[in-house]
Amino acid sequence: MSLIQNPMAPSGLAPLAPAEVALTLVSKSFGKGNDRVDVLDDINLVAAPGEILAILGPSGCGKSTLLRLVAGLEAPTSGTVLLNNSPVVGVDARCSVVFQEPRLLPWRTVSGNVRLGVRNSQSTSEIPSWLELVGLADFSGYLPKQISGGMAQRAALARALIGHPGVLLLDEPFAALDALTRMQMQDLMVRVTAQIGTTVLLVTHDVDEALYLADRIIVLGERGQGIITTITVESPRPRDRSDSTFIPLRRELLALFGVHI
Numbered sequence: 336m337s338l339i340q341n342p343m344a345p346s347g348l349a350p351l352a353p354a355e356v357a358l359t360l361v362s363k364s365f366g367k368g369n370d371r372v373d374v375l376d377d378i379n380l381v382a383a384p385g386e387i388l389a390i391l392g393p394s395g396c397g398k399s400t401l402l403r404l405v406a407g408l409e410a411p412t413s414g415t416v417l418l419n420n421s422p423v424v425g426v427d428a429r430c431s432v433v434f435q436e437p438r439l440l441p442w443r444t445v446s447g448n449v450r451l452g453v454r455n456s457q458s459t460s461e462i463p464s465w466l467e468l469v470g471l472a473d474f475s476g477y478l479p480k481q482i483s484g485g486m487a488q489r490a491a492l493a494r495a496l497i498g499h500p501g502v503l504l505l506d507e508p509f510a511a512l513d514a515l516t517r518m519q520m521q522d523l524m525v526r527v528t529a530q531i532g533t534t535v536l537l538v539t540h541d542v543d544e545a546l547y548l549a550d551r552i553i554v555l556g557e558r559g560q561g562i563i564t565t566i567t568v569e570s571p572r573p574r575d576r577s578d579s580t581f582i583p584l585r586r587e588l589l590a591l592f593g594v595h596i
Contacts, residue, residue: 355383355384355420356388357381358414359414362413374397380553380562388549389539390552402536405502405536406426432505433495433508434491435507443479445476445482465496483516488512492524492527496533500533504535568584
């Protein structure tokens with residue numbers, strides 16, 4: 336069942352069609368023999384269509400690798416990765432990725448960078464609408480060096496969304512931003528996902544960010560341990576950052592990383 340409730344896209348943008356993500360007994364290793372490194376082991380995970388799933392865990396535990404498996408940028412050593420019951424084989428056009436850095440081409444304008452996300456079957460006429468959605472309608476002709484880091488990341492988000500992904504993969508997309516800009520980007524994600532509706536897998540090291548954005552939070556253990564716990568966040572969005580129901584969840588999550596409050 337979809338978790339989306341009444342998505343409304345502005346300026347004629349149709350809501351996206353979110354996909355279910357299912358990983359069954361997925362393991363991933365790199366290298367061979369004595370050089371073999373087991374990163375993920377027997378991952379069983381289902382993200383419902385329209386769900387925002389946050390992925391927490393220590394550095395090196397396989398968070399980004401998990402996203403790469405869903406996107407088809409890596410192949411599992413064993414197990415299956417399915418989107419809407421169809422296997423991921425190679426780079427999958429049903430997914431779009433936003434990385435920690437915007438990765439904009441410096442010689443292209445904001446509009447030109449967003450255009451890179453257009454798929455063959457789409458019209459470039461949607462570009463102004465996606466720029467409007469992320470608050471960059473007045474900056475379409477600017478070069479990356481002329482805009483702030485937060486604005487560059489908004490452009491990267493629009494570039495990912497214009498590809499009409501069933502799954503949006505976010506690999507610590509706000510980590511390099513200052514605290515205020517980061518909160519503004521989190522608020523933008525709340526609005527965007529409510530309006531256009533897509534399944535989101537978010538890798539983050541920020542417990543508060545996970546609690547603010549996610550429907551569920553999975554925590555990976557040390558490298559090779561896999562998922563050690565799953566937490567459901569019941570509060571409806573949009574959320575209050577000072578919501579008292581976050582306190583026990585924050586305490587539980589931090590304790591898993593050795594921080595006791």
